[in-house]
Amino acid sequence: xxxxxxxxxxxxxxxxxxxxxxxxxxxxxxxxxxxxxxxxxxxxxxxxxxxxxxxxxxxxxxxxxxxxxxxxxxxxxxxxxxxxxxxxxxxxxxxxxxxxxxxxxxxxxxxxxxxxxxxxxxxxxxxxxxxxxxxxxxxxxxxxxxxxxxxxxxxxxxxxxxxxxxxxxxxxxxxxxxxxxxxxxxxxxxxxxxxxxxxxxxxxxxxxxxxxxxxxxxxxxxxxxxxxxxxxxxxxxxxxxxxxxxxxxxxxxxxxxxxxxxxxxxxxxx
Amino acid sequence: xxxxxxxxxxxxxxxxxxxxxxxxxxxxxxxxxxxxxxxxxxxxxxxxxxxxxxxxxxxxxxxxxxxxxxxxxxxxxxxxxxxxxxxxxxxxxxxxxxxxxxxxxxxxxxxxxxxxxxxxxxxxxxxxxxxxxxxxxxxxxxxxxxxxxxxxxxxxxxxxxxxxxxxxxxxxxxxxxxxxxxxxxxxxxxxxxxxxxxxxxxxxxxxxxxxxxxxxxxxxxxxxxxxxxxxxxxxxxxxxxxxxxxxxxxxxxxxxxxxxxxxxxxxxxxxxxxxxxxxxxxxxxxxx
Numbered sequence: 382x383x384x385x386x387x388x389x390x391x392x393x394x395x396x397x398x399x400x401x402x403x404x405x406x407x408x409x410x411x412x413x414x415x416x417x418x419x420x421x422x423x424x425x426x427x428x429x430x431x432x433x434x435x436x437x438x439x440x441x442x443x444x445x446x447x448x449x450x451x452x453x454x455x456x457x458x459x460x461x462x463x464x465x466x467x468x469x470x471x472x473x474x475x476x477x478x479x480x481x482x483x484x485x486x487x488x489x490x491x492x493x494x495x496x497x498x499x500x501x502x503x504x505x506x507x508x509x510x511x512x513x514x515x516x517x518x519x520x521x522x523x524x525x526x527x528x529x530x531x532x533x534x535x536x537x538x539x540x541x542x543x544x545x546x547x548x549x550x551x552x553x554x555x556x557x558x559x560x561x562x563x564x565x566x567x568x569x570x571x572x573x574x575x576x577x578x579x580x581x582x583x584x585x586x587x588x589x590x591x592x593x594x595x596x597x598x599x600x601x602x603x604x605x606x607x608x609x610x611x612x613x614x615x616x617x618x619x620x621x622x623x624x625x626x627x628x629x630x631x632x633x634x635x636x637x638x639x640x641x642x643x644x645x646x647x648x649x650x651x
Numbered sequence: 652x653x654x655x656x657x658x659x660x661x662x663x664x665x666x667x668x669x670x671x672x673x674x675x676x677x678x679x680x681x682x683x684x685x686x687x688x689x690x691x692x693x694x695x696x697x698x699x700x701x702x703x704x705x706x707x708x709x710x711x712x713x714x715x716x717x718x719x720x721x722x723x724x725x726x727x728x729x730x731x732x733x734x735x736x737x738x739x740x741x742x743x744x745x746x747x748x749x750x751x752x753x754x755x756x757x758x759x760x761x762x763x764x765x766x767x768x769x770x771x772x773x774x775x776x777x778x779x780x781x782x783x784x785x786x787x788x789x790x791x792x793x794x795x796x797x798x799x800x801x802x803x804x805x806x807x808x809x810x811x812x813x814x815x816x817x818x819x820x821x822x823x824x825x826x827x828x829x830x831x832x833x834x835x836x837x838x839x840x841x842x843x844x845x846x847x848x849x850x851x852x853x854x855x856x857x858x859x860x861x862x863x864x865x866x867x868x869x870x871x872x873x874x875x876x877x878x879x880x881x882x883x884x885x886x887x888x889x890x891x892x893x894x895x896x897x898x899x900x901x902x903x904x905x906x907x908x909x910x911x912x913x914x915x916x917x918x919x920x921x922x923x924x925x926x927x928x929x930x931x932x933x934x935x936x937x938x939x
Binding site: 557558560561562563564565566567568582583586587590591 | 737809
């Protein structure tokens with residue numbers, strides 16, 4: 382049951398998107414998120430969605446995989462949708478008891494839903510086409526200019542890759558502890574919410590103890606292999622900008638400019 | 652009371668491309684008063700098998716009958732099964748969580764809905780069975796104990812539920828020789844006192860030979876052999892094919908015979924080997 386949780390799942394492939402420098406992909410994702418907030422009309426969204434669709438097709442990631450990323454946020458999506466429908470003032474088009482649906486509310490709700498969906502698809506495309514190691518390498522390199530101001534770029538990246546690496550390990554550990562407590566008659570599935578929350582204690586405490594133990598062992602193993610942080614550390618995969626990466630960057634910034642111009646030319650929908 | 656497993660099969664990730672048969676048509680029985688051991692190399696399905704015996708895993712096929720109840724049937728009360736069949740996992744000390752040893756041992760009995768008096772009695776008895784004194788360690792934090800003590804507390808947590816079948820998955824893994832011996836003596840003591848069925852998974856053939864009435868040999872998800880330790884350990888080649896060894900006493904006797912001593916090779920435990928050797932040394936047929 383715990384094994385169903387997937388986080389930042391990578392879809393193996395060798396498409397042009399997979400082979401792009403991770404830094405370009407991270408910047409592209411950040412720019413895409415910014416663009417989604419610059420856009421203030423439906424035509425802009427259509428352009429963004431089209432660009433997104435091209436990227437998805439090129440990446441050869443099956444649509445079912447991308448849709449899977451939307452599943453966990455369905456509740457948030459529904460919640461914001463309903464909130465917007467009922468809470469925005471304007472011309473009333475439909476009433477349901479004390480609740481009023483306005484035309485402006487409906488438009489805002491649809492607008493926000495599109496924005497959220499594109500946001501999730503955009504960022505899940507990044508994790509679907511980039512292995513966690515390349516992703517954290519990319520983040521480290523992107524953050525390294527800020528090291529001058531005291532930002533521990535290497536440590537942040539190392540922490541992220543360790544966290545990603547140990548998610549499956551801890552899930553397995555949780556599964557084992559859960560079974561062990563079930564064998565002692567623990568019951569996680571019945572009772573009210575307070576009882577259920579309380580029934581988690583026998584899982585959480587051993588899990589924390591295990592997490593500390595694993596962390597200590599890992600630290601020891603890293604130290605005994607002379608790990609002393611990022612300084613002077615070489616890497617297996619050197620990152621270099623190729624021509625395709627430079628071209629991609631140019632395309633990205635042209636697209637950003639295009640979105641800004643579009644906002645100025647077309648009338649806002651909200 | 653008996654435990655009967657019939658044609659048990661279990662498939663991991665059924666229907667997925669990485670589908671894997673972890674158990675394949677396993678059948679055996681263990682009767683009251685017996686100690687059975689399960690041996691097999693890593694990944695042979697031992698742990699998967701024991702998790703079926705108290706209903707933590709549901710078989711893909713086959714039935715498991717514990718004391719007359721088919722526990723694979725839908726609608727069987729899991730609480731009742733777990734009261735009957737106690738399972739001690741590998742490294743059980745990692746499941747300790749309460750503030751005091753006594754409270755941790757009481758967790759199982761509490762889940763059974765017993766009253767406070769009864770729980771206290773059971774905690775005291777279970778701790779004394781594993782060789783700990785409730786007045787001495789009862790109020791201490793389980794995290795302050797030594798590795799061997801922690802493991803004994805964890806085992807006491809299951810014993811306090813008074814299961815009719817006690818299953819231990821590699822109870823001595825990772826312990827030093829002293830703690831190892833204590834756990835083995837403890838298993839014997841609990842079995843004599845509670846007169847229950849004990850089933851334990853082990854990689855230590857000396858323990859298997861010394862404790863068990865019945866040995867089940869698992870190999871790639873199948874039950875390769877089952878029988879008394881004598882029957883099993885005399886099939887050296889078949890055991891070697893499954894990646895398994897024979898008890899060290901038996902190995903010693905084989906070595907002696909190889910180097911020219913006509914000693915009998917039936918002994919499996921150190922005690923028996925010593926007796927046979929003594930008899931041989933005093934005998935007239937002695938040649939070395």
